[in-house]
Amino acid sequence: MQRSEIEDKADFGHIRYAQLWEDADVLTQGLGACAGGTLVSICAAGDNALAMLVLDPAKVVVVDLSLAQIACLKLRIGAFRHLTHAEFLELMGARPSTQRRELLNRALADLDAETRNLWESLAEDVDQHGAGGVGKFERYFRIFRTRLLPFVHSQKTIDAIFVPRPKSERQTFLDTRFNSWRWRLLLNIFFSRLVMGRMGRDQAFFDHVEGSPAQHVARRIRHAAVDCDPSENPYLHWIMHGTHGAALPMTWRAEHFEVIKSRLDRLDIRPGSLEAFVSTGEKADGFNLSDIFEYMSPDVFEQVYGTILNAAAPGARLVYWNMMAPRRVPQAFANRVTRLRAVEDRLKAIDKAFFYSDFVVEQVNA
Numbered sequence: 480m481q482r483s484e485i486e487d488k489a490d491f492g493h494i495r496y497a498q499l500w501e502d503a504d505v506l507t508q509g510l511g512a513c514a515g516g517t518l519v520s521i522c523a524a525g526d527n528a529l530a531m532l533v534l535d536p537a538k539v540v541v542v543d544l545s546l547a548q549i550a551c552l553k554l555r556i557g558a559f560r561h562l563t564h565a566e567f568l569e570l571m572g573a574r575p576s577t578q579r580r581e582l583l584n585r586a587l588a589d590l591d592a593e594t595r596n597l598w599e600s601l602a603e604d605v606d607q608h609g610a611g612g613v614g615k616f617e618r619y620f621r622i623f624r625t626r627l628l629p630f631v632h633s634q635k636t637i638d639a640i641f642v643p644r645p646k647s648e649r650q651t652f653l654d655t656r657f658n659s660w661r662w663r664l665l666l667n668i669f670f671s672r673l674v675m676g677r678m679g680r681d682q683a684f685f686d687h688v689e690g691s692p693a694q695h696v697a698r699r700i701r702h703a704a705v706d707c708d709p710s711e712n713p714y715l716h717w718i719m720h721g722t723h724g725a726a727l728p729m730t731w732r733a734e735h736f737e738v739i740k741s742r743l744d745r746l747d748i749r750p751g752s753l754e755a756f757v758s759t760g761e762k763a764d765g766f767n768l769s770d771i772f773e774y775m776s777p778d779v780f781e782q783v784y785g786t787i788l789n790a791a792a793p794g795a796r797l798v799y800w801n802m803m804a805p806r807r808v809p810q811a812f813a814n815r816v817t818r819l820r821a822v823e824d825r826l827k828a829i830d831k832a833f834f835y836s837d838f839v840v841e842q843v844n845a
């Protein structure tokens with residue numbers, strides 16, 4: 480099995496992302512028509528691999544270097560099988576609950592011992608924050624919300640973010656009520672490389688990232704708060720309130736619950752690297768590549784991109800995000816894919832997971 484570059488540097492023993500901070504509405508539209516095909520997805524917390532089932536593929540191959548992340552998908556599979564939709568939302572933390580331990584037990588009922596052990600060791604955290612709140616990344620947001628945000632904004636101001644209003648009023652709200660000097664100071668401290676590395680992301684992930692994270696976040700907050708409507712943004716709501724409001728991520732919405740549940744057996748979970756999948760000789764019709772390229776040096780990225788192309792059927796789409804480091808088709812492969820600029824532009828404008836600087840849809844030429 481091929482090793483991945485980041486495997487040598489980062490510790491993958493814990494849950495980093497207990498929910499997916501990439502917008503599945505945008506992902507599934509970016510992948511286009513995939514009915515009957517084979518899709519490949521990076522697992523992370525599993526939500527987006529589940530969302531891809533809505534596209535009606537024959538199968539979704541799910542890969543991840545981290546067993547803890549695969550355990551997030553397995554928990555969701557158990558929850559879809561054994562809980563109602565309302566109970567699923569309670570377990571995940573989207574809704575308040577006094578019965579999460581019991582829901583967790585039911586969701587874990589027929590899962591493997593390793594997955595059960597991991598989640599049982601996290602039962603207290605699940606009870607308090609929901610299964611979608613127990614990752615390192617969510618803990619980072621929680622510290623931001625509970626320990627720092629109260630020094631900057633009153634609860635009244637935070638609640639006011641989610642009141643629906645027209646775009647011109649959103650701009651005024653951001654400029655006159657939200658973007659205070661205290662807020663700017665908080666962004667600069669909290670999103671310093673040192674603090675982000677310590678609390679949210681592994682230091683190794685910054686090796687290839689350019690620019691100041693705080694400047695980047697300030698730009699993206701404008702996108703989420705003014706260009707898009709915050710009242711429709713589940714990600715922003717979780718960051719500011721530690722739970723969801725009326726809006727939910729695609730996979731967690733009632734309208735998809737039964738469809739996803741009926742297609743769970745189309746998931747083909749393969750713990751290990753994407754590089755291992757592409758060396759099997761199988762072909763796929765679409766790839767959800769998360770933002771993994773950003774974790775690779777440009778040389779490794781180019782090499783991995785080439786191997787993905789060799790595992791892609793004609794017409795397959797590669798969908799991925801960049802947070803801070805620029806990654807797009809390497810020059811060496813530019814004549815083998817077409818950038819779907821109109822699709823990207825349309826979807827970037829509505830991407831609710833607002834922290835990414837770029838969203839890429841590249842299609843393998845026939």
Ligand SMILES: C[S@@+](CC[C@H](N)C(=O)[O-])C[C@H]1O[C@@H](n2cnc3c(N)ncnc32)[C@H](O)[C@@H]1O
Nearest residue numbers: 483496499500501523543544545548752753771
């Ligand atoms: C790249 S991270 C990004 C997470 C993300 N932004 C989110 O919102 O959850 C997603 C997952 O990719 C996995 N990963 C990173 N590089 C990989 C590779 N080469 N092959 C398979 N999985 C990989 C990590 O273990 C992690 O669980």
